[in-house]
Amino acid sequence: MKLSDIKKIAIVGGSGMMGVGIAQVFASSGRQVTIKTRNVQTCTVTEDLSGQLSAFLEEGLINETDRDRILSRVNITADAIEAYSDADLIFESVPEVMEVKHATFREMERYAKTSCIFASGTSVKSITEIAAVCEHKERIVGAHFWNPAVLIPLVEVIRTEDTSDEVFQLVFDLLQECGKKPAKCLKDVPGFLANRLQHALWREAFYMLDEGIADAATLDECIKNSFGFRLPQLGPFENADMVSTELTLNIHSYMFQHLYSGVEPSRTLVELVTEGKQGFATGEGFQSWTPEQAARSKAVLFQYLIDQTKYRRSHY
């Protein structure tokens, strides 16, 4: 199969939080997208996609013609045969429950043609375990988008021991063609690539809070105003080369022994959850949040992501 052979993409669970963004990504590349939903009457994907596209239009990221074309390429069905039988790729975006993933993949294999690629959008589950119920495991990969799927560039493409080289490369190429920044995860490890890196940082931050070294707001600000400020432009390996590998070795030889390496979640985190302090949703978490502060945090993040997207489009 060639990249140009991937013309029709079905998204199962496509009316969910991730699915709508993923639909926009694929439809923007000119492909036909079918959202497989359980109930067409209650499915809000058209409204959600229109709202998402209006925000893009307002920000000048697309024009009205783009919007209309994207909308015209997306259709919705509850019929598995209609969704799957002529799909070249099926993207699974159903809830993170193994039984639901298994039932979905069984249904996909039942109706899809044998050349159809299956991609799972799971955040954390093993692709090998998800694929276990399928006969044609060579066509199955993970494709982990980050939320919001239209704005975060990375999609991790995860292979299992059974995934064919062709399928792995095709999904990578497809995502690249769709304007994403795919990354190959060569082994099906828990957390794939970026969540392992993210939570290595969170573990140390939460540990420092538990130990009373600084409060939560200070630690967040520390990250935002130091290495986090340059992080979009400078990863650890380029940074190590920049400051010299010798200096990096010197720092690691001294520091690693002092970093937290526990396997249990933070004490403070467990206490907050036990007390029902869920963060934005309840107004109390690591910090207190009024509804206005929580809304502002989300709005500031959204605008930052939009601005970053515009910056990247004009500079890369």
Ligand SMILES: NC(=O)c1ccc[n+]([C@@H]2O[C@H](COP(=O)([O-])OP(=O)(O)OC[C@H]3O[C@@H](n4cnc5c(N)ncnc54)[C@H](O)[C@@H]3O)[C@@H](O)[C@H]2O)c1
């Ligand atoms: N939300 C995130 O931030 C995020 C980020 C990256 C990846 N993911 C992954 O994406 C996948 C979907 O997550 P989401 O947040 O979009 O979930 P969601 O609950 O918003 O959407 C799930 C979709 O699946 C449908 N669905 C529910 N039960 C189903 C069933 N039994 N059979 C078939 N379809 C069913 C729902 O109608 C909905 O369309 C999960 O694997 C999740 O881990 C989520």
